[in-house]
Amino acid sequence: MNYAMALDYQNCINCKACEVACKEENGVQLGADKQRIWVGVVEGTIFGKPFANLYPSQCNHCIDAPCVSVCPTNASHFAEGGIVKVDPHKCILCKGCMEACPYDARFVDDTMVAVDKCTFCDHRSLEAGGTTACQATCPTKVRLFGDLDDENSDLVKLLKTKRFFFQKEYTNTLPKLFYILPDDEAYAKQSVSHDTIIHTWEDIKPLYEEAKNRRSKEWKK
């Protein structure tokens, strides 16, 4: 089991149904600052012509997660399938993980007095084919949750046919949100900066398998 998610972000319409679904499913604290998942918006103009790019995002569940290695009490840990989770009873609120996370995926949940983050909805019986609330609710099918180890899963089938990139790959944390490069070349050029590295499944697979074998000893059942 090595859970991951692919995001066909060109389909995103910024309806934020995923944010609401996540809050309702997981009982997340209310407040605009308290989001487990979010839609990143990049706006600008090219020669006076305005554009907006939408990057739906959440915790990347990195294989080499910096938030886990800085946690003093092991409250941040890897659960089964490489899901990065926080044990709220162990969190001493040092907020080191919030500083260490390159994606700002964590926040302080004041109802629990602990740091909270995306769990890939691991209570929704993922092994039996369950999926995350954000994928289930998305009206334009942006998100696809799946298992990287299973060659027959929809996720790997999709990754084999498409090219993709990662957010902030230079931090070397091996993130597991795969952003699918749009087929439309013009849209792809506009939404991906020129120094972003584009990957294919063949070139990324050995790297991720090796990293998984290295770190999966720490994954708790």
Next chain:
Amino acid sequence: MEKITFAGLEINKISIFGLLFNKTMLLGYFFMALAMVGIYEIFDVRYFSAAANAHASGLNPTDPALKEAMRLAVFGDVGEVNRNIPWTLFIVNYMYMIYTGSGVIFIVALAELMGFHVIAKAAAGFMAVGLSMVFAGLFTIATDLNMLNMLWMVLTPNISAGMWLMLPLYCTYIPFVLFEIYLLLTNKREWAKRLALPILVLSIGVDLVEYYIQAKLFSMNTARHLWTEFPFLTFYFIISAFVSSLGVMGIYSYLVHKNKEEYNELMDLIRKAMLFFVSILALYEVFGYMTVDKDWSFFNSFRPI
């Protein structure tokens, strides 16, 4: 004045009333009252303020307190920290107190080793100032952390984390400095003199280890560009701590040694050392601006305001 001798220390004998109610202690009580206000505020916002989660309205739809909490969550500000600024004024104060305090201790130890007799004579006082600043820093961080879960630092430690290393660090550092001060004050000169040099060298080692761990901890703070990368951050912390601790030593000398004959010599020494370390720090900053992140430096130096 009458003296009590206790374990080789000579202590002035005064009444309990005189100990608790004097000018210095009144100032102390004022600061303690301020600290109490801070603790009250953080506990109020953490455990007693209204915070609603997404399920609450479904469970109890008619509760007016819940309605107010939801309104506050959506239209106002909620919670103790913002996700984009996780480390707040508490950490700023913690860093200032800890670095300056241990910087004072470090500088005094260095000065003793290098044979500055003026500093060596006033060493115990300086070290006490440094240690009290370290205590103030630890108190600040204890207020900021969730102390209820502190037990897990011992039960499930992650010994490679910089944050965890703080625990054994200060558990050894504080008794160590206390022992150092004891050695400076005691009148059992014989063995105190014999121990002085090894303890001094050891204390400099402990100081270096302390800054090393602090750098390991704070290098994860990627937004602070000039702090460069661990382990170079250690040297930056040491130099900047020296600058601020020399300032504190200057104030302390002004308050305590003003009417004594060593005052001028002491101040002269502090002034020179300050100039030296400020110029090193300035060089470091210039070097940092030029090498660490050029885009960021350019943006900071030439952006339109």
Next chain:
Amino acid sequence: MVARKVDPMPAWRDEDYVKVPEGKFKFVTGRHAQFTQSSTVNNIMLLELMHENYLWINDKEAEKLGIEFGDTIEVTSRVGQVRIKAYPTPKIVPQTVFYIHGFGAKSEGMTFAHRNGASDNEIIEDTIEPVHGCANMHDTLVTLRRV
């Protein structure tokens, strides 16, 4: 019908086109993906995504008028006046202003949505489109004033 001077088929007449005079703006309104008519106005989960509407105004025009993001703007039409915060953006053409429908509810029974932002209904003129008989939502002329 021609004898009664009524067009048998809908026809374009130039005089029906509302031209925007200098110094005035055409007000248009609209919705976005999060709110559905007035039934979701008071929904706290949706208000959390966006709790207040902003007046979109072309960024170059805003610069000329000295309007910055967050400035309170008084929008005045022939029938009403509202106050709302400004959002200069290149996403809107000049001489047009826009804010999202469904905010600034008058009713105090709307516990969360009461007077959050501005209501478009308060400034839209009540005219009827002659061809198909709908309300003209996008024909109101407004003036802006920085408060």
